[in-house]
Amino acid sequence: MTDDELLVIVGVSEGSSEGCAEGLREGGARVETCVVNANDLATLSAAGVDAVILDVDADPERFVALAAALRQDERTATLPVIARVAPGVAVERVVLLAPSAIATSSSSGAHLLAAVRATGARGDDRAAAAERERDLEDRLRTASGRLDAVGTEARAMAHDARVLCGIVVGYAANLRDEIVGPLEDEQRVHVAQILQATDDLVSLLERFSGAVRATTDAPPSRGGGRSGKPARRVLCNLGELVRGTVGLFDNVAAQKNVAVVLEIDDGLTAWCDPLKCKQVVTNLVVNALKFTPAGGRVTVTLRPQAARPDASGKDARQRVELRVRDTGPGIPAEDRDSVFQRGVRLERDRGLPGSGLGLAVVRDIVAEHKGTAEVEETAEGASLLVLLPTDMRSREGRSLLLVDDAAAAQRIVDAIHKGDGGPAGWRFDARRDSVVDALARCAAVVVVPQGSVPVIDVGPISERPGAPPSSRGAR
Amino acid sequence: MSTRPLHVLLVDDNPKALEPLEIRLKALGHRTTLAHNGEIAIAMVERDPPDVIVMDVTMPELNGYQACRAIKRIAPKIPVLILTGKTEAADRFWAFQSGADEFLNKPVDPAVVVKTIAALLGKP
Structure with a gap:
């Protein structure tokens, strides 16, 4: 702020704030007064105002x-906003205004002016930090866009190279x-060399595609970085998912x-990415059908893992x-471990169609879900077992579902989270659709019961596995 | 493959891509028809139904998945073999989701394609 601060x-x-204004003018500030009206915002922003004092009487x-x-x-947004509160006004009601200072x-004019200047300095710091953050986000977005473009071009080239091969x-x-x-x-030898070299070239392409996938396919994590986590997890009915997918192969079978x-x-x-699952x-089914001779059988089993009384920690999930x-x-x-490696095929299967990717993809997807995939010992044929935790939602991207219809309350919670350096809360009203939709995407749910919130059907919340007891029956 | 001559519909927007397969099929005594995109393939299925279809995915107008879905609606018993350079796990999934009977990645030995066609028609 300057000496010419306004x-x-x-x-x-009208006139209710004149006493306060007088004290501030004595401190050397230029002061104007007005009557509260949200429409005055344009006037305030255009007039080069340095701070706003809300005279909350x-x-x-x-x-x-x-x-x-x-x-x-x-x-x-970065202007200091001071709430000057009359005796008898409850502070918790003033907090709704999210002021810079109360x-x-x-308070004397000098004290008030000191508060204005102190918060103004903090506001300048916040503005500079916000500017730096915006700049970083812009650079990150640009870099991410370039990476995506390179990935798209690389995939197209790999595809075209495969067609030429x-x-x-x-x-x-x-x-x-x-x-x-x-x-x-001699011609036969030459042709064999051409086929061998092309086979090597395809292996090279496979490595290239794998590297492109690893670099560009991971979904952006919070802050624009990339991680190997699934793009999304929703609560899936696994029986329906397995039955529907296996049904696609009725004709083939x-x-x-x-x-x-x-x-x-x-x-x-289970909480999982349904498309990936x-x-x-x-x-797994394509693999089994490929190797099962006519008259054979493919059995797909889905059931809960038997209780493991000795398991503890993560293993107890x-x-x-x-x-x-x-x-x-x-x-x-x-070969039971190597079949899950990318591009690896058993020697005896080389005459059959396939790329050696199917089981590697299974292993990768299952690993993303913190599960395991293995080949089991069995007396007949092959048995592949996937173990999938039913609830392994990420805790890194914590989200807060705030069920409250008061916009001011949402802003306060948002401000608290930003101040923490934690994730920003999602803003939702209490309409049932919003809540149910949010539940499908939230890693953690906090319901803030409010007497003024309209009654909603809380079935989906209380039915949700692991829902906090405080959420049950919330209104 | 079967001693009965087959009619194989080859669908690819790049006429070179399936040419070696076409040559092999003809040498084996089969008849081939070419379509350069999904729409033409559907029209051909309606006009002169083939015994089996070998279909690329990346094509203008109507891609292989869309064409496969449409063909399965009008001729569900004609086997469709998707033959593509797209190698993502999701491509295989969408192929079967579209009703395809088999999925192979390019490059592939045409001898393997011929074997797969025979398997699809139940004639090992």
């Missing part, structure tokens, strides 16, 4: 709209198989004369078992 005192009536609620407008308008009406492989294989005429022995048996415990749910089921068994040739014991 303060505006907003009072509840009786009824803080009359200032809520103006205080909110000051905070939300970028021209006034002074009593008995396909043409080379196609013609070379036609020569090898003498589709267009017989080959001399019928054509191969393979029976598909479902053994599903209905009612099992469908991919897990798809890859409730998990579900997804097991896919087949009656194919099985997986040799020495």
Whole structure:
């Protein structure tokens, strides 16, 4: 603030703030007074005001709209706003205004001016910090956009390179198989070299694509960084998910004369990314169908993991078992770990279609969900077991679901969180749809019961596994 | 493959991409038809239903998934083999979600495609 600082005192009536104004003028400030009206915001912002004093003599609620407008308008958001409170006005009601400082009406002009200057300095710091944060966010957004563009171009190039490799492989294989005429022995060797080199090139492409995926596919974490966490987790009915996905292969199974048996415990749910979990089921079932001979059987089992009384800590989490068994040739014991590696295929399977990616993708997705995937010991065929925790939502991106219809309360909670360096709370009103929608995305739920909140159906909250007791029956 | 000559519909916007397969199929005594996008493929299925369809995914107008869904509505019994350079796990999932009967990644040995067609038609 400068020597030429201009303060505006907003009072509840004409002339009510003159006493206060006089004290401030004696301290050397230019002071104007006006009557509270949210529409005055444009006037306040345009007049080069350095600070606003809300002269709260009786009824803080009359200032809520103006205080909110000051905070939300970028021209006034960093202005010091001092609440000058008359005796008898409850401080908890003044807090609704989220002022920069609170002074009593008995404070002298000099004290009030000192408060204005102190908060003004803090406001300048906050403004500079906010500017730096905006600048960083802009740079991060630009970098992220560039990374996405590089990823898109890299994927397109990998795709086109695969298509070109396909043409080379196609013609070379036609020569090898003498589709267009017989080959001399030496020509046969040359064709084999072409096929081998193309195979190596495809392996290289696979490594390249894997690196691109690892760099660009992870969803942005809070603050714009990237992590390997699932894009989203919602509460899924696993029985429906597994049944619906396996059903996609009815035609394939019928054509191969393979029976598909479902053994599903209905009612099992888990917090997971449903699309990714469908991919897990798809890859396991495609794998099983591929290796099961005609007349064979693929059995898909979904059930809760048996109780483990000795387990503790993370190991004690409730998990579900997804097991896919087949009656194919099985997986040799020495290969049971390597089949989950990207690009690895068993020697005996090299003549069959496939890229060696299916089970690697299963392992990656299951790992993202803090689960495990393994090949089980079995007397017949192969048995792949996926263990998936039912509730492993991330605690890093904590979100607060505030059920309150008072806009002022939401702003206060938001301010508290920002001051903490914690995540900003989500702003929701108490309409049922908003709450249910928010529940699907929230990692943690805090319900703030308020007498004034309209009654909502809290079924989804109280039914939610792990819901805090305080939320039950909230209004 | 079957001794009966087959009619194979090859769908790809890049005519070079499936040419080696076309040559092989013809050499084996089968008939092939080419379509350069999903819309043309659907029209061909309606006009002259093939025994099996080999379909790319990335094509103008109507992509392979969309075409596969449409074809399965009008001719659910014709097997569709998706043959694509798209290797994401989601591509395989969307292929089957669209009703495809098999999914292979390019590059692939055309001998493997011929074997897969035979398997789809139940004629090992």
